[in-house]
Each structure stands twice: as structure tokens, then as C-alpha cells.
Amino acid sequence: MAKQGAASMLALALLLGTFAAIPTGVQSIGVCYGVNGNGLPSAGDVVQLYQSKGINLMRIYFPDSNALQALSGSNIGVIMDVPNDKLGSIASDPNAAAGWVRDNVQAFSGVSFRYIAVGNEVAGGDTANILPAMRNINDALNNAGLGSIKVSTAVQSGVTQGFPPSQGSFSAGHMGPIAQFLQSTGAPLLANVYPYFSYVGNQAQIDINYALFTSPGTVVQDGGNAYQNLFDALVDTFYSALENAGAGSVGIVVSESGWPSAGGDAASTDNARTYNQNLINHVGQGTPKRPGAIETYIFAMFNEDQKPGAETEKHFGLFNPDKSPVYDINF
Template sequence: MLCSSKKQGMERLIVVSLCLSLLSIFALADPGAVGVNYGRIANDLPSAVKTVELLKSQGIDKVKIYDTDSSVLKALSGSNIKVIVSLPNENLTAAAKYPSFALSWVQKNIVPYYPLTQIHAIAVGNEVFVDPNNTTDVLVPAMKNVQSALVFYKLDSGIKVSSPFALSALQSSFPASSGAFKTELIEPVIKPMFDLLRETKSYLMLNAYPFFAYSANADVISLDYALFRENPGVVDSGNGLKYSNLFDAQVDAVYAAIKALKYDDVDIVVTETGWPSNGDKEEIGANPENAQAYNGNLVRRVLTGGGTPLKSESKLVVYLFALYNENKKFGPTSERNYGLFYPSEEKVYEIPFTLQEVKTWKAKPATDRKAQSQAHTKPVYGGESAGSNGTSVSNSSSGKGPFCVANVKSGKESLQKALDYACGAEGGADCRSIQPGAACYDPNTLGAHATIAFNSYYQNKGRANSACYFGGAAYVVAVPPKLGKCDLTMDSEQDDGNKAAGKLFVQTNKEKAEAIAVSLSSPRLVTLFGSVGFNWVLLVLMYLLV
């Protein structure tokens, strides 16, 4: 009888152990969540009401918007869709200097809609560290004042405050375990911000784009590694962790930077990531097949559970960029082709949005995709560049031109938007020379500064026709204008010199060089040189770039 009792006890113990093991497995594989960015820089999009119907029909229950547009927030009311709203960069200074502004902003843009519209976070600014208007110093004060306003209205328990970072905030990023924030940002911005995130139990918002890394380094980064396809993987020489995709490596580089500052308890939400379905010829990899593979495989990776190799206990929350193709965005063709849907509400390609769809999904381009692409993605800001008289200007082989200059007739607002894009993280123009006290700050006019920025962007893009238009805010000339002591021919000669020397990258912007470092987790390079040798290759490459 005693033996029988012991036997039954052992059986129960085994069953309990198995149950606990299964529970731990499910805990480790905690499914993540997927949302979308609802951008509206377009003139042909469906109404907000129709858009909410579209989101619900696809099973999408999380959305991020770039403002607090009343028509959108009203349409989302009662939809059970969780919303991240944004306080734009242009409002940061006022929100930082005047607590009354932040209080009024929350009163006007949050209080009337919450909780029927399920606002659960506020993105204060966006990629502020690369904002050409230099709003870095006011970021944390603005966040604190917005947080205080939420407390005043007793909304702080349900709404978090954060700010999206770009990967260019990192100083070191390869291998991922060596991730570190830029030294000059740590004390004045990073630590105070993370203190606030910790205190309020909020999270860091991160914008991560493996596409940029792959497109700039397609000869050294495996496409399969970038698209979550089967590949040998990359072993981090710092901690021995193995990475099967570039996305995880990018996110973990930021987690490593957070850990280095001892803020391990702060999690990351990826507020932007995506892959364009169309692009200029220089934008390698921008096509529907790759976009479908990246976004579809990312959704599967997120919804089937598990965190990153470095943060396996944290589930992934990701917002795809973007819901629609946006025909009024500045920049190269890709900027207008990140959408999952056309303005007609037809899918650009098939991807799953729910776990049930993931089970049966396979990457397969839509059969009528080409016709749809031609109908809906005509480059509004691309095409042949035109001179001031409307005639095209051919590329010169003399090394002295052509040049891209600002069209002052386009208006101040158009020029400013184009300048912000060119100098921002996505444009990557070298705008250091137009900062106060720098060589090309004078003449201190919008037209002169825009010309310097546009020409830098144009030369960096190899003088592609589509690189000098900016929605009509720029055009190509054969002879550069006189701008004080600035000489536009220097950019042109630098570009020709780089081509003649056969350099791998034709760009001088330090931000871009560092962004490349974030993503050089190439299986081919590591296999070829070994983990230690690869680090030396990376150091030499960064020296040449910067």
C-alpha cells in the first residue's frame, strides 16, 4: 500500500513537472502583437471612417498616427482599436518651455476622445536626434510636461509617454552585444529620458528598417538574412548568441545599449518597420516580392511568439509602416511605396495580420500586382528633373555638374518640408555646413540652405533624375549659383572622385555611416573573415566612410 502510494505520488510529480515545463515553454513563446502606421501624406486616401472599417476587416487592432487629427480619432471611437497618437516635432519647443502648452494640448487632443477612443500612448516627437531643427535639448522637458498634463487629468494610468528613436542614436552596434548610445546624448538626454520611462513604466519606441541596411550593402548582407528566410545565421562574437535575421540584430543592438546604462527593465516597442514595394533603380531590393516576404515573415515571427535572442523573455510589439501608399511624400520612389494597401483599399500584396492567417500564409505575389502598381504608384516626386524653364538637364561628365538647387518659387512651406526631409535620417544629406557658425550658414536664407542640402542629397544619390525634384521644390542646373563662400562644385567633385576611386559607398554623412554599422551582420562576411577579423574589416570600412 505504501509502495502504491509512493508510485502514485511519483506519477503526480511527473505530470506536474511536465505541466510546468509546458507552461514555461508557452511563457517563453508569449505571442507578440502587430499594428500599423496610418500615415496620411496623400491626396487620394479613403476617409478615416472607411480606414477604420478596413482595419477591423483585417483584424488589425493597433494603429499609430502622426498627429491627433480629430476626424481620425472620432472614427476610431468605439472601434476597440488601440491608438498611439503623436505630438509633432514642431510642437516640442513650446511643450518643453510652457507647461501650459502641454496642458492645453492634452486637454484639446486627448481628453475629448479618451477612453472611447483607446489612446494608450503618446509619441512625443519623432526621431528627434536627426531633426534638422535641432530639438534634442527640448525632448525630455517636453515629455515631462506632457506626462504632468496626463497626471493632472488623471489619464496617466492608461496612457504612456515615449519618443521614437532611429538607429542612428547608436554609436556602436556591431556585434549587437556591443550596442551603445552616442556619448554626447547619454547624460543630457538618454539617461533623463530612461529615468522617466522607468518611473512611469513606459517603454522605448524604436524605428528599425533592415531595408536601408540591405539596400546600401546588398553585396555584403544576405537577402535571406534580411527577409527572415532560411540562412546560416550569424553568431555574435561578444556573447555567443545566434541571429537568424537582421531585424533581431538591430533591436538587440538597442537592447544592449539600454543594458549598458543599467536600464534593463525598460522594454522596446518597434513603432516603425517596413519594406517598400517599389523604388528607384538605386534602391536595391525595393520590390513587391521582397516587401511581401519581409512584412509577412515578420508578422509570422512576431505572432508565433518569442522575444529577441538577447531579450527572449519580452514579447515583440511591432507597427508596420505603412497602411497606405502615400503619393505626396518627399524623397525617392520608395517613400511613396511602403503601403500594405493602395488608396483603393486593394492589397499591394498578401500578408497575414492574425495568427489564424499565419498558419496558412505563403509568400506569393498578387497576379495583377504590376497593373495595380502602374495605376497607383506613379512617382509624384520622381521622374525626370527639369530646369527652371521646364527643359530637362542631362548629366555632365566633366565633374563640375550638374547641380541641384532650390526652387524658391515653390513657396516657403514646400521648401521647408523638403529641407527637413533632405537633412533628416531618411534623406541623409550632409547639412553640417549650414548650421550656425558653419562655413555655409551665410547667406542665412531658406533658399540658400535648401540648395546646399538638396545638392548634397543629389550628389549622394549619384545625380539620379529622381533625386532632384522634391515635389517641385528643386531643379537641376548646369552652372551652380553663387552662395557666399560656399562652393557647390566641391560636392560634385567629391562625388566624381569617389566614383573614380571605386569606393563602396558614395556618401559622407556620418549618420549614414553609423547606420550602416548597425546592420552589417552579414553571414558571408563573418564566414569569410572570422568574428575577430570581421571587426577589423568593419573598423577599416567605417574609417573610409567617415
């Protein structure tokens, strides 16, 4: 993790668009590259757009060879997912894991892989495959001499329970062993953190300003920790859950966070701009429980008109397919 001062410089650079002036190695804000849209730019143009905006971290949700080729030599740090539909075969067969690593990681030696996310928000009976698949991918990376690439899984806030944040614990039984494994390997937990969904699901009790980082003062006092925004409370609930699972040394990377600009309750360009700009400005300082920069990935680079589910799911993008901004945001 970058030190707080460096992260503040990064936030300033993102605001001014002068990332080149910042020392290399400072990394805090990334953007997820979704591809479920019509007329999206080529992968090469997307990488150029990231670079032109000073965005030096990207998450991709499957081994997209076009994206990986475009990323080669770019120095953009990458989270790459093992798709959920591959978990069963990789969990049951170390050779399948070795083949996946060979074809999708070793074959792209010019890509700056940071983490492999073994599954994204896996639910139901498939959760039993997460840890065996993580172990097999981790072993495959180590056997390939790529042990610096950390293996994790991406989870959403529903795997935790408890309020206030200091009372956080894992509500899902598969999470304790995963947390222990992450502690043993030194990998972070990848957490998808969405104050938007918490807010729209409980508008009677959650003020929108608390969700948008615009509350004028403390909203939740939790012992010595004062919470002025819901993002910090959600992240610190994860930290408490890790501690309660005996994995208190595990860090958190926020692998998704964002706000929709259309399609549902409180989904507007003003709210999306407010949330994402404040997120960029905020993550350099960390949370009340864990000060220091939080590596955070905004979801997503583009609006995705082919995304299934609620209408809001199509409107999380920062950019339109023609690379014009959905709303003005200062990188």
C-alpha cells in the same frame, strides 16, 4: 506584453483572419496610418479596414480629429505623436502641454490610447526639447487622471552604435537621460527598426536574406545569442544600449518597421511581402536577448504618393487608396 503562446495564437489569427476567436487583450501587430497620399479612404473606412483585417493597433502621427473620431469605441490601441514642430512650445510651457492633452486626448475619451510619442526621429538641436516635452506631457496626463497612457519618443537605429548587438550603446548624448526617464515612468522606448535601410546602406556586408528573415541558419553569433535575422540584431542593439544607459528594465515597442514595394534598390512587391509576412510571423517570439512578444507596428497602411524624400518613401504601403492590397499578405 502578451505571453509567447498568446502571441503565437495572434500570429495564427492574423494568418487565418479569425482575430475574433482570440482572447481580448492580446496585442502584438499594428499598422501605422499614413495620410500623405491622394484619394485615401475616409477615416471611418480606414478603421473598418483595420477591423476587417484583425489589426488592433494603430499609430497616427498627429492628432487627426477625423481619425480620432473614427477610432472612438473601436478598441484599437493607439500610439499618437506629438508632432516635431510642437516640441519647442510644449517643452517650454507646461500649460501648452496641458492644453495639448486636453484638446487631443481628454477630448477623445472613447479612444484606447496606449502611448504618446513625443517627437519622431527628432534630430539636431531639437533633441534638447524631447525630454522636457516628455516630462510636461507626462505631468499633464497624470494631472488629468490619464497616467495609464505612457509617454515616450520614437527614435531610429542611428541613435545607437556597436556590433555585435551585445556591444550596443547610445551614440546620441540626449538618449541616456531619456532612457532614465522611461525607466522611472515604466514606459517603453519606441524604436523605428528598418532592416531595409541597413541593408541598402551596406549591401557589401549584409546579405539580403539576413534582412528578409530568410537566412537558413545563424548569421551572427554573439556569445550565447544566435542571430538569424537583422531585425532581432537591431532590436537587441537597442536593448543593450538601454542596459548600458542604466535603464535595463525599459522595454521596446517597435513603432515602425517595413519594406518598400517599389522605387529603389531591393524594393519589390516580392521582397516587401516576404519581409512583412515574416515580420508578422516572427514578432510573437521576441529576440534572442528578450524572448516574448514584441509589440510591432508595420509602416504603413497605404502607399503615400505625396510623401517627400526618396521614391521608396512613397511605396511602403500594404494597401492602395482604393483599399486593394498592394500585394497579398496573410493577416
